Amino acid sequence: MDSLLQKENFFRDVLGSIDESLVLLDCEMRIMYMNSAAERALELESTSYIGKNFKDLDFGEYVPKIRGRLIEGVLESGKSQKGVVKKTITNKVISVNAVPIYKDNVIKGIVITGKDVTELVTIRDELDLAFALTLPDDRVKHKLKNTVEYIDQYDPESKMITITDIIPDGGYRHVVNCLKLLSSLCEEGVTQIIGINKEHLIQAIIFHDLCKVQPVLSIGDVVDPKKLFEDGKLHAFRGAEMAKKFYSLHEDVVEIIRYHHHAENELPDTFPWYLKPMFRLFCLIDGLSASITRGGGEVEFKVHHSTITVTERNNRPQYNGTWEIEIISGERTKISD
Numbered sequence: 541m542d543s544l545l546q547k548e549n550f551f552r553d554v555l556g557s558i559d560e561s562l563v564l565l566d567c568e569m570r571i572m573y574m575n576s577a578a579e580r581a582l583e584l585e586s587t588s589y590i591g592k593n594f595k596d597l598d599f600g601e602y603v604p605k606i607r608g609r610l611i612e613g614v615l616e617s618g619k620s621q622k623g624v625v626k627k628t629i630t631n632k633v634i635s636v637n638a639v640p641i642y643k644d645n646v647i648k649g650i651v652i653t654g655k656d657v658t659e660l661v662t663i664r665d666e667l668d669l670a671f672a673l674t675l676p677d678d679r680v681k682h683k684l685k686n687t688v689e690y691i692d693q694y695d696p697e698s699k700m701i702t703i704t705d706i707i708p709d710g711g712y713r714h715v716v717n718c719l720k721l722l723s724s725l726c727e728e729g730v731t732q733i734i735g736i737n738k739e740h741l742i743q744a745i746i747f748h749d750l751c752k753v754q755p756v757l758s759i760g761d762v763v764d765p766k767k768l769f770e771d772g773k774l775h776a777f778r779g780a781e782m783a784k785k786f787y788s789l790h791e792d793v794v795e796i797i798r799y800h801h802h803a804e805n806e807l808p809d810t811f812p813w814y815l816k817p818m819f820r821l822f823c824l825i826d827g828l829s830a831s832i833t834r835g836g837g838e839v840e841f842k843v844h845h846s847t848i849t850v851t852e853r854n855n856r857p858q859y860n861g862t863w864e865i866e867i868i869s870g871e872r873t874k875i876s877d
Contacts, residue, residue, distance in 0.1 A: 561654040567647055569594045569611060581654065614638045614650055625657070633658045676787055680750065687711025688754050689834050692765075703761045710833060711749055717829040718745040721839075725825070728843035733867055735817040743789055744796045744822055751778035772801035796822050804870060817846070817867045824848065824865060831859065849875070 561578035689710020692701035780798035831837030
């Protein structure tokens with residue numbers, strides 16, 4: 541019994557020491573536990589809230605932003621909701637996770653965690669503003685902001701995808717993530733490689749999906765991606781012509797945009813050799829950004845001379861692993877899964 545109490549006290553001490561707010565509810569939304577961070581955030585000074593319905597309490601600045609349909613929806617569907625961003629009435633930004641607790645395949649309660657991400661969102665907004673200032677005109681921003689991207693779950697047996705979420709400004713998000721990746725690679729010294737022109741890469745990133753067209757889909761749709769989505773080579777060709785005609789971009793930038801959906805062995809004989817290192821780097825950045833934007837992927841990389849070592853963690857297992865990409869020669873080697 542003493543050992544059990546010691547373990548119980550230990551876990552309470554651990555939960556009480558973390559910065560993230562944590563609330564445990566039963567299946568009737570009655571409060572079973574709340575750690576110290578949650579008590580402070582929700583302005584509760586004692587354990588008198590235990591057993592009370594979560595929706596009935598006055599949570600100060602959080603009212604009514606983190607309650608209602610989010611929690612009820614998880615209890616009804618049995619599915620987790622993670623990374624849901626909510627704003628308090630004092631304009632703090634909170635990232636909320638709501639995860640059901642199961643026992644014998646029956647929902648017994650729900651765990652809610654919340655983290656103040658106001659500073660991170662502010663930094664992101666500042667980056668967005670800085671990016672917007674680099675755009676040539678409002679038409680480019682409008683197109684990117686209105687190019688939707690889809691998050692999906694792939695079934696390797698049927699080769700079908702199920703749409704699980706929609707990113708209304710996905711084109712814009714994708715370009716921002718590309719620029720962030722390029723910035724990190726520049727810090728690693730990638731622009732010291734002969735043939736890499738940073739300004740040309742930035743232009744190619746901004747314009748490469750300018751003529752992308754997406755089908756109209758809803759969450760839950762099950763589709764064949766090869767039949768429904770347009771071949772990327774088509775929007776790449778259109779984008780290259782638009783960039784050349786209306787924005788007078790350098791021919792090297794136009795060529796990268798034109799062929800960015802081609803495999804290297806599909807490039808025409810007229811594609812200049814000197815441009816291939818920058819083409820390879822662009823395609824690497826474009827692919828990693830797609831993983832981050834659409835799949836919640838995580839990437840790490842190191843640059844050594846002209847070799848980039850990339851580790852990717854993706855919700856599609858076939859993309860997981862560590863590769864070495866030799867930017868000048870084009871040699872690509874998988875090191876580990």
